[in-house]
Amino acid sequence: MDFVAVSIQAANTLDKYVQSSAAIGDPREDVTEYIRAKQFKPNTMLALRELVNGVGTEMAIFKELSKVPHEQVRNFRNDMYLVSEALRLMAKSGKPQIATGDAAILKNYKGHIDKCTRFIPLWVKVAVALALGLGTMVGWKRIVVTVGEKIGKNHLTYAQGAAAEITAMATIGAADGLGLPVSTTHVLSSGVAGTMMANHSGLQWATVRNLLLAWVLTLPAAMTLSGFLFFAFRKLF
């Protein structure tokens, strides 16, 4: 089976980097701790190798993912998740240094693992698409009015609209390419504001103030809300 071969290859590759000082602990715990705290220790590599071996052995027994017994599904998935995340963090942090050839082997292996655990059924995509689409068609007016009428003192001209929208599209495109999270919302509203300034049209400062407030407050507000709710739900569940 392809996976088992790839798995053995990955374990052998990892083995090259296991230091003699490493001590065997609980592979799951050690790798979990690494992912949580992001501190690479000598034991981590050993633990990772053990997990990879474990996953490979189990896969050889089960042969098909649909044949994994109910009771073992969760653990099996968790092991694969841990391996994938650990490999990702190691590659990202560069600790320890892995030779290019070895890195390619590990990346290939990770690809196999991810295929097993990362998938989204079509019905989920359809449900999400419908919910999103519905939402866009129901609540759109409020924000559209803010952007169109409440930022600048004068009515948006054709050129201003074009400049702002091109900016928004270019920014998402660039952000996507660079893997950066940018806020299209903020880019658009500030784009409109920018064209208003460039046109000497004047800005409605009340709106701009509100925009700035939303901009500054969103992260802390969401953090506080979710943290608080988490405490509350932990008590309840």
Next chain:
Amino acid sequence: MAATVPATSSAPAPAAATPASHMAEKLNRKPGMMGMLAFGLVLIIGVIFIGYSLAHDLGDLQLGSALPYILLGTALFVALGFEFVNGFHDTANAVATVIYTHSLQPHIAVVWSGFWNFAGVVTSTGAVAFAIVSLLPVELILQVGSGAGFAMVFALLVAAILWNLGTWALGLPASSSHTLIGSVIGVGIANQLMQGRSGTSGVDWAQALGIGKSLLLSPIFGFILASGLFLLMKAVIKDKRLYEAPVGTEPPPFWIRALLVFTCTGVSFFHGSNDGQKGMGSIMLILIGVVPTTYALNHAVTP
């Protein structure tokens, strides 16, 4: 109620009155019967498909009680509610300029944007979804079927819904991306604190800093780029019509109109892809937690 614009008038109408009243009329017009029917049809087909797929997936499962089903239903409802509220904010990015320049009728613009949102979602790969999942505390991901795991998912979603709803109610364009990331970080910190560790360990601060930087820079970037682009247009494109507010409901010259519709399409598509994935990540977590046998592993793959 027809707007009465004098057929021959050389004197300009009072500056604020005519464009504003045209726009108000446009925005308040209700979608036609055909539009509503078509929309209803798409909705019904979608729901049937979802119900059928879910029933098929869960078919062979013998779950002990009704509780998992109730939990699944509630959690799905909340996750989809999150996407629904997300939608309120998103459309504005794509359609505001298209509507205000009369490039498309409001309801057509919204449906067009909605369609491309849908396309974006369905064609997305899920990479962003799983990237968000990996921002969450690893111990909770591993126990996603437990009380702690559900607390995490619900806290995340409800917080984001509340903030999205609140800012929408006030008409404030807030960023749904940052709302979600804030929720994720908040859960991470709360989880750490509850376990008696200092709140700062376990959160990927390099990641958080990067996000903070992009939060700060993107509006400034947008402001500068758009004003620069506008000035460039003014210098290069001499057509006076472009720099006036629309007269009545006249759409812009063809090429600008096409450009605006094109950018609206692009923004809708990318946004659908991006924002849809937030909901998908949450839903996958829920499915893995409640019905791991079916969803924790990809049955369709031969490793």
